[in-house]
Amino acid sequence: MVGLVVIILVVAAVGYFALVASPAIDVSQIEFQSSVTACGLENYSWDGFTANESQTLWLALSVPGNMTGTCTISTVGSATTGFTLTGANVPLTIPANTNDTLQFNVTCPGSSYNGVLTLTAT
Secondary structure, three states: HHHHHHHHHHHHHHHHHHHOOOOOOOEEEEOOOOOOOOOHHOOOOOEEEOOOOOEEEEEEEEEOOOOOOOOEEEEEEEEEOOEEEEEOOOEEOOOOOOOEEEEEEEOOOOOOOOEEEEEEOO
């Protein structure tokens, strides 16, 4: 009987720690590749996020328009292995001297990750 109680306590403890464990995805920052010139995005970065493996999140990034005229973001994707972007509100046309919001779903990799999420755009 004591053995059964110990087994139950061990299983309960393992289950508890699995539930309260820290997320396996830790994105410190979101940025665009330095070669991206659409709307000057190469000059901006955003705060990152934490998530669980294979979790899908909806992100909304405030994007400043450039000072000289209207610009358009035609496509957006991920340059970071394991991350997938879907459902982006592109093409997104941003008038001069205004801000708009680039929105998309990002699906995290199925294994742990710690670092920068680098995006592509045209």
